[in-house]
Amino acid sequence: MLASAHNLVLVLPSILIAILASYTALGMAGRIAAARGRAAYGWLVGGACAMGIGIWAMHFVGMLAFSLPIPLGYDPVITALSLLIAIASSAFALWLVTHDSLPWHRLLAGALLMGSGIISMHYTGMAALRMSPGIQYIPSLFVASIAIAIGVSGIGLWMAFHLRRRSSHEGLLRVGAALIMGLAIAGMHYTGMAAAEFPAGSICGAAGAGVDSGWLALVVIVITMAVLGIALVTSVLDLRLESRTAKLAESLASANEKLRHRSLHDSLTNLPNRVLLEDRLKQRMHAADLEQKQFALMFMDLDGFKAVNDAYGHHVGDSLLVQVARRVLSEVRQQDTIARLGGDEFVLLTGLVEPDDAARLAESMLSIIRRPFQLAGHELRISTSIGIVMYPRDGASQHDLLTNADAAMYHSKSLGHNTYCFFQTSMVANAQQQLLLLQDLRLAMERQEFDLYYQAKVDAKSGGIIGAEALLRWHHPVRGLILPDAFIPAAERSGMIVQLGAWVLGEACRQLQAWHDQGYGDMSVAVNLSGLQFGHTGLVGAVRDALQRNNLEPRHLTLEVTETVAMRDADASILILRQLNDAGVRIAIDDFGTGYSSLLYLKRLPAHELKIDRGFVRELPHNAEDAAIVSAILALGHTLNLLVVAEGVETIAQQRFLTALGCDSLQGYLFGRPLPSDQFQYILHSSLRGPSGV
CATH class of the missing domain: 3.20.20.450 (EAL domain)
Incomplete structure (x- = not known):
């Protein structure tokens, strides 16, 4: 048998290429999984080419590092075929890990198919030497190389699937995974090379191409590094662009939510405004019609608020309104709605179905607002006047309910403030006269x-x-x-x-x-x-x-x-x-x-x-x-x-x-x-x- 040797100067770059190719492949898997439509197919093709070229380059540089005491050469057609096999195997691997799930049976099948592709790529590349007589393989090492190829494929697929989603430790995990995969791929290659035996008197049929193997290895290394580098940089830039886009989309969604909230809530008290009140009133009316029930609506206006606002300034008046809102919220049920219509006017929409219950709630509102407020170093006292309507007795529409509740509220003010009144028809005429x-x-x-x-x-x-x-x-x-x-x-x-x-x-x-x-x-x-x-x-x-x-x-x-x-x-x-x-x-x-x-x-x-x-x-x-x-x-x-x-x-x-x-x-x-x-x-x-x- 001919004695073989390996040039360590080329072995180390081949291992580095395997590691870099693995790192690039892991990044490509994440980009393919995140992309949609045509972009996903574009990333799949680009990723397969980059990953395939990287694996093939590792194999080819490792072949160039191999030497025999006879001239060696490589058949270009067979070598190109091995490259295509590497790309096809990579495409299959990337496609497999972009699925939503990767059960064990699919992982095993994928490892067998991808391992077969890597083995085919390696031994097709070996066949490009066109040795005569043919290369003989040590059975144990040959089987070991196959086992390593399938194992490497299974490990690679599992890592790529789980690392495609971003996490707080994504960078370190990907580097570690790339090291394992790269060393395993190199181990498979050099195990396969160790399995090869060349009988004495063997001749390389592809020898005489005239290209120095050292220069050819350098060209392959440079081109491969360039391809992998471009693919990696593109992946990183796209990831950053996606991250920024995601942040922008999140910010936009948050801004839209804030705008929606502001459009439906009072900016000072954060209570529902008239728009949201009318929507909930519409829903409550619809539910009451279906269930043949009634409900109460209360119109509340603060007594003495203008005096406080004018005496102490708008900032104290605003703080007073906020405290009033908090007190009222503490008394109402979660399913009730307290809204601020503007100024010192509030509307309470409650599901209470009996007038006596509404009266007790109104008494509670009078009591909590009557208690002193501590603001700006002063003890401020105000009260409220409340008008109450019952649906559907006191109005069949939102406009009628609010108008009649307002009329009842003004009637309570005319009685001396700090009281409540249920609506009566005569109040409408009085309210019109007041207007x-x-x-x-x-x-x-x-x-x-x-x-x-x-x-x-x-x-x-x-x-x-x-x-x-x-x-x-x-x-x-x-x-x-x-x-x-x-x-x-x-x-x-x-x-x-x-x-x-x-x-x-x-x-x-x-x-x-x-x-x-x-x-x-x-x-x-x-x-x-x-x-x-x-x-x-x-x-x-x-x-x-x-x-x-x-x-x-x-x-x-x-x-x-x-x-x-x-x-x-x-x-x-x-x-x-x-x-x-x-x-x-x-x-x-x-x-x-x-x-x-x-x-x-x-x-x-x-x-x-x-x-x-x-x-x-x-x-x-x-x-x-x-x-x-x-x-x-x-x-x-x-x-x-x-x-x-x-x-x-x-x-x-x-x-x-x-x-x-x-x-x-x-x-x-x-x-x-x-x-x-x-x-x-x-x-x-x-x-x-x-x-x-x-």
Whole structure:
């Protein structure tokens, strides 16, 4: 037998080629599995060529590393056939591992077929030597090479299938797998070469090609490395592109989800908005029709929210709305829907089928919103008014349900806030009247339909006029004279009360200055402040502007704030009243005795007057309880160095009783009804002293 040898300079590159080819094949499997349509076929063809060339190059370089003591050469046709076999085997392997599953029977069959392909490629390449006599193979090593080829194929297929999906350790796993596969492929090749025996006197029929085996090996190595490198770089770049595309798609999907969420939810409270509410209301109505059941819908509007928003700013108002939403969510069931329609309006859609259950839920809503809110270092108190409708009794459409619930809510507000009302048909007409009134109210300022009437305020002892209270009147072109109780609530709900209050301040100061110019220099005028106006951030500026514009001394202006408004948020009220006091105006606490004053806060209020509510004066001097209350208020006021004014004095007996108790000033029909400025001026000119029947 001829003695054979291997050139180690070429053996090592052949092993490196096997490892690189294995690494490339593993990457190609992942790309084929991830691709779809034509792209998958393109990656399959490209991957098969790269992998096939790599395996064949390893084999061919290993053949070139082999030497005998006779000239050697390779038949180009047979060599090309071995390359095609390598590519075909690679294509089959890549196709197999791109399936969704790889059961053991399929893995075994694939290993047998691919192993057969590798064996065919190797021994076809050996046949390209065209030895004469033919190559003889040692049976044991020949069988071992076949076994190694099948085993390598099975291991390679299993690794490629499981590594095609990306993982956190994908890179390290692929390198390890490539090392195992590359060494196994090289082991199969060199086992097959070791099995070959060449008898003495053998001749290579393909010898004499004239190409040096060293240079041929270098060319094959360079070309193979280039092919594998291009395939590997392409795979990596495509993987990165796919990763970026996937991230972009994920970001786009996330952005679309956020946009969808925002389109269906309120941005401040994250509650469902009107769009989502209407969709869920539609579904609830459909389910109720199928099951022949009813359900409740509640329209909720916060009482006093505008005052908080104007007094402390929009950031505090927004925080208050968020806390209200959280409280309501904590009370409703998971299957119920609480939505914010905008501003301080909320709608609760609940599956409760009995009116009594809806009433209990409404009571719960009133209770939780009535509890104090701690915001910006202040204890804020608000309430809510609720209108309730039952489907299908109170409306057959979404529009009817929401409209009727809104009408019921406004009716609850007209009852004094902090309550709930079930819808009644008569409320629709009232709601329409309120809407028309609000529309007329907006035009009234432009048309100068408002006027101030003045009611005398007299000294209790002398009966002389010492001042007047300015009272707003509306001369409606159709309804005639309208008193404040009929339109002030609408003005507060719409926010027009701030503009209207500023006009009242300016007009009262102008009229008072006119009276001063006419010689009534000791006259003062009192102006009532609404709750919303009192809490408005521009109140102090509006007062100062009215005084400066009319060149009026601040001490002649008295601002009246009801006890209820002053005590709604005592800390904030003290701050506002101190600012007004610093501006020089006088402060009166109106309707005293009807609210829930705390003496601790009352003594801190920078007030100058207490006004006894007319409800305590009406039955004097015959009602002992009212007499005791009035006596107590007078004693309290004088103890705190406050002047005490009694309202609603209509009889001489009331006048005498109050004067005897020590009341400082009196107001009421006994001394004159509210009059326009020109008629009130006539009374001043007549130097009214004592009771008058006007």
